[in-house]
Amino acid sequence: MTVRYKVTLAYDGTNFAGFQVQPHQRTVQGVLEKAVNRMNKANNYVHIFGSGRTDAGVHALGQVVHFDLVNDVPDSGIVNGLNSMLPLDMQVLQAEHVSANFHARYTTHGKRYLYRVSLCWYVDPFKRFYTGHWKYPLDVTLIREALKDVVGTHDFSSFVAAGSQAKTHVRTIYSATVQMQTAEHELIFEFYGNGFLYNQVRIMVAALLEIGSKRRPVHDFLRLYQVKDRTQCRGTAPASGLYLKEVVY
Amino acid sequence: MTVRYKVTLAYDGTNFAGFQVQPHQRTVQGVLEKAVNRMNKANNYVHIFGSGRTDAGVHALGQVVHFDLVNDVPDSGIVNGLNSMLPLDMQVLQAEHVSANFHARYTTHGKRYLYRVSLCWYVDPFKRFYTGHWKYPLDVTLIREALKDVVGTHDFSSFVAAGSQAKTHVRTIYSATVQMQTAEHELIFEFYGNGFLYNQVRIMVAALLEIGSKRRPVHDFLRLYQVKDRTQCRGTAPASGLYLKEVVY
Numbered sequence: 001m002t003v004r005y006k007v008t009l010a011y012d013g014t015n016f017a018g019f020q021v022q023p024h025q026r027t028v029q030g031v032l033e034k035a036v037n038r039m040n041k042a043n044n045y046v047h048i049f050g051s052g053r054t055d056a057g058v059h060a061l062g063q064v065v066h067f068d069l070v071n072d073v074p075d076s077g078i079v080n081g082l083n084s085m086l087p088l089d090m091q092v093l094q095a096e097h098v099s100a101n102f103h104a105r106y107t108t109h110g111k112r113y114l115y116r117v118s119l120c121w122y123v124d125p126f127k128r129f130y131t132g133h134w135k136y137p138l139d140v141t142l143i144r145e146a147l148k149d150v151v152g153t154h155d156f157s158s159f160v161a162a163g164s165q166a167k168t169h170v171r172t173i174y175s176a177t178v179q180m181q182t183a184e185h186e187l188i189f190e191f192y193g194n195g196f197l198y199n200q201v202r203i204m205v206a207a208l209l210e211i212g213s214k215r216r217p218v219h220d221f222l223r224l225y226q227v228k229d230r231t232q233c234r235g236t237a238p239a240s241g242l243y244l245k246e247v248v249y
Numbered sequence: 250m251t252v253r254y255k256v257t258l259a260y261d262g263t264n265f266a267g268f269q270v271q272p273h274q275r276t277v278q279g280v281l282e283k284a285v286n287r288m289n290k291a292n293n294y295v296h297i298f299g300s301g302r303t304d305a306g307v308h309a310l311g312q313v314v315h316f317d318l319v320n321d322v323p324d325s326g327i328v329n330g331l332n333s334m335l336p337l338d339m340q341v342l343q344a345e346h347v348s349a350n351f352h353a354r355y356t357t358h359g360k361r362y363l364y365r366v367s368l369c370w371y372v373d374p375f376k377r378f379y380t381g382h383w384k385y386p387l388d389v390t391l392i393r394e395a396l397k398d399v400v401g402t403h404d405f406s407s408f409v410a411a412g413s414q415a416k417t418h419v420r421t422i423y424s425a426t427v428q429m430q431t432a433e434h435e436l437i438f439e440f441y442g443n444g445f446l447y448n449q450v451r452i453m454v455a456a457l458l459e460i461g462s463k464r465r466p467v468h469d470f471l472r473l474y475q476v477k478d479r480t481q482c483r484g485t486a487p488a489s490g491l492y493l494k495e496v497v498y
Binding site: 088125 | 337
């Protein structure tokens with residue numbers, strides 16, 4: 001009989017080669033599995049299951065994983081035990097006992113992503129790993145108008161990077177907002193949807209910034225849904241600005 | 250005939266072994282001098298003079314340096330030229346032509362330092378290089394009360410690290426404030442004074458946090474000025490929380 005744990009964690013993605021285990025690479029899954037296995041009282045190797053992958057350089061404020069252990073540890077013991085072993089660029093925020101039906105990936109209701117864009121005329125040394133960067137004039141009202149086309153159920157084939165293994169490119173976005181933070185010279189996007197394709201948020205942000213700078217018509221997303229052609233979306237905003245904020249179950 | 254330039258720069262101190270040139274180390278002065286000398290049209294080696302040193306890990310939002318070049322370059326040319334050569338953890342914010350009387354170190358009127366303390370119960374992965382950390386209960390009103398004793402002219406011998414070469418330990422602090430940023434779980438100190446001794450801000454912050462957590466009497470600074478004994482101030486807050494915000498001339 002094993003106990004299933006749901007664990008919420010934050011990580012600075014800068015020094016990880018993404019989420020998924022890869023040989024000879026420092027990955028989120030690799031580092032976390034090593035710590036989890038040091039808590040394991042049985043002889044099996046414990047695998048962790050994430051809500052989804054994040055790419056190299058992408059951050060998490062609330063990534064969720066699950067794993068099974070033979071030992072029944074109090075939630076606070078999981079949090080403190082793992083944090084005592086984890087490096088400082090990854091920390092467990094919460095642990096919960098969950099039923100065997102819970103699956104970090106398959107039982108999600110939705111995911112919330114943030115994308116931070118620095119609008120400084122120079123590359124702020126304190127933001128180089130933590131934001132994207134856009135130094136051209138920008139009309140946020142155009143982006144707000146375009147975001148209305150983002151909400152809803154659409155075929156996002158124009159917004160998926162090569163290498164996606166998704167069976168369908170249809171996804172539903174529940175909400176999409178943008179906020180101007182004048183004091184920090186930042187634009188902050190927030191997308192909440194039932195799931196996102198490989199690089200989808202970063203490709204959408206690149207197209208939205210082009211719209212804001214009048215390099216693309218404001219309702220171009222409607223055309224892009226029709227053409228289903230990735231080459232029509234040239235850019236991909238850098239990984240450094242992307243944060244997996246929350247996974248909702 | 251040479252032209253003197255005053256240059257204001259920001260740097261993330263994490264990956265610098267402090268300000269001052271040291272053999273085989275990556276330092277602020279070393280990296281900046283290399284870039285400045287690539288702009289130099291004469292054969293001499295151009296030295297830069299900073300407003301003062303910052304230690305390894307200490308950040309700058311507005312460090313000031315000066316240097317002399319034979320070439321008369323527009324201010325914007327200095328900014329863009331240097332930024333095109335500097336690494337992303339150091340950027341020039343401003344350049345100005347100044348008279349030969351200007352000296353980045355000797356003509357300062359004062360310096361403003363920030364110290365950021367994270368009050369999170371865990372080490373936030375996004376703050377590990379950018380704040381100090383205090384996880385004990387804290388009464389900010391005690392710290393505010395103690396800060397009244399900080400303002401003024403005092404002998405800071407109890408607050409200076411070994412290795413200081415200062416002739417006198419008397420300094421004047423014009424203002425000292427603390428701000429609680431509830432949303433970010435941070436305490437932000439700001440000190441403005443005519444000059445600071447080696448590690449002075451970090452030693453003062455450590456003592457102030459002890460006062461806030463009732464480990465030290467609220468008016469202990471008055472006693473510490475009298476005893477002039479560094480061993481009475483045990484702690485030094487980590488370099489990661491310290492920012493040289495502004496140098497005033």
